[in-house]
Amino acid sequence: MSDVARAAGVSLMTVSRVLNNKGDVSAATRQRVQDVICQLGYRPSSVARSLVTSRTRTVGLVVPDNANPFFSELARGVEHTAYASGYSVFLCNTEENADREKAVLQTLEDKRVDGVILCSSRLAQPELRAAIAGFPAAVLVNRELDGDGIDTILVDDELGARLATGHLLERGRRRIGFLSGPELSWSSAQRVKGYEAAFAAANVAHSASWLLPCAPTVEGGRAATRELLQRHPGLTALLCYNDLVAVGAIQGCTDLHLSVPASVCVFGFDDIALAALVTPPLTTCRVSRYDLGCEAMRSLLARFDPSANTAPRRVVVHPELVIRASAP
Structure with missing residues (x-):
């Protein structure tokens, strides 16, 4: 910065004011300092600036x-x-x-x-x-x-899960499994509340054993689907933690020779771009x-x-x- 001040014929304080876009510098002086900065290729140190400005x-x-x-x-x-x-x-x-x-x-x-x-x-x-x-x-x-x-x-994860579960119940799918994602996920806990609230509102019984945590990935969804449907072969729908899990759920159903949606409906969450591209395309909850x-x-x-x-x-x-x- 001292080189800029020397070449422009101004004080270090004036250069600092120009760099920080402060007042008290005439237009002509400001332009002269900026021209010198360009000529010298000067770049202020972000570390030094952070020490001054915090x-x-x-x-x-x-x-x-x-x-x-x-x-x-x-x-x-x-x-x-x-x-x-x-x-x-x-x-x-x-x-x-x-x-x-x-x-x-x-x-x-x-x-x-x-x-x-x-x-x-x-x-x-x-x-x-x-x-x-x-x-x-x-x-x-x-x-x-x-x-x-x-x-x-x-x-509003609770609302999303309640709407999704309600949609499945309205279409006659009363045995709905939930691949609920990571066990430490706050969002998962809220979605479990919405899932349970939808059953209560419809006056339909459900079992806690229909819920299974899983990794929030395609592989996690596929493995969890096979495990849950082998444990509960009467399930007719799967609510999934996210769309990646739902894609894995479709693969898991295919592994078990179950047709989606004829045998098992699959419901995702997020509406990522992939959701519209898989076969069959995913029903999901859209989040921006x-x-x-x-x-x-x-x-x-x-x-x-x-x-x-x-x-x-x-x-x-x-x-x-x-x-x-x-x-x-």
Whole structure:
């Protein structure tokens, strides 16, 4: 920066004001400094700037599995919104592992990111509270902390599962299994509530043994389908944690020589692009993952504004049914 000041014939303070777009610099002087910056190819040190401003203009985005199209689309929304406001995003994948999640969060804190967006955390409440306590700002996606003033962006998972189960019951499928996803998933717990509420509203009995946790992947859905249908061969429908599990469920039914939907209806969740491309196309609950990511980043940006309202935000996104051939 001293080279720029010397070549432009101005003080270091004037160069700093130009770089930080501050006032008290004439248009002619500002242009002269900017011309010298271009001629010298000067780039201000982001590390040095962060020491002065206490800001790095970086944020962390932590997801359980960036190979899952739900999270890749959500990440796109976060990144587009962040970049439009001059922020860069560190995307971190926990691979559905709670210990790795804690390690990733510690690394982001050590990197002095300005804030973190944590998606579908698998940490228990005390661990989660401790893990995000060191960040200047944090937003949770598809997870809540009891009694904490943390911004949360949620899919109404309970409503989605209730609508999906209700749809199956209305079509005469009264024995509905639920491939409920990871055991530590907050979203899974909410969907179990919706699943059970739909049975209660229809005054139809169901069994807790019809629920089976599984990995949130195609392979997890396929293996869980074979296990559940061999254990309960009378099941006539499967509600699935997500569309990847549902694709695996269709494969599992094929393995058992069961036709979808004639023998077993299959219902997904998320409406990823693959849902419309498999055979038969998936009936599912549509969630706008991109909008979810945009909303999460907007909430984080609002936390960076000291003049903004400090009341915690709780944004709930409502899923909608998309009826296709797997559960017509």
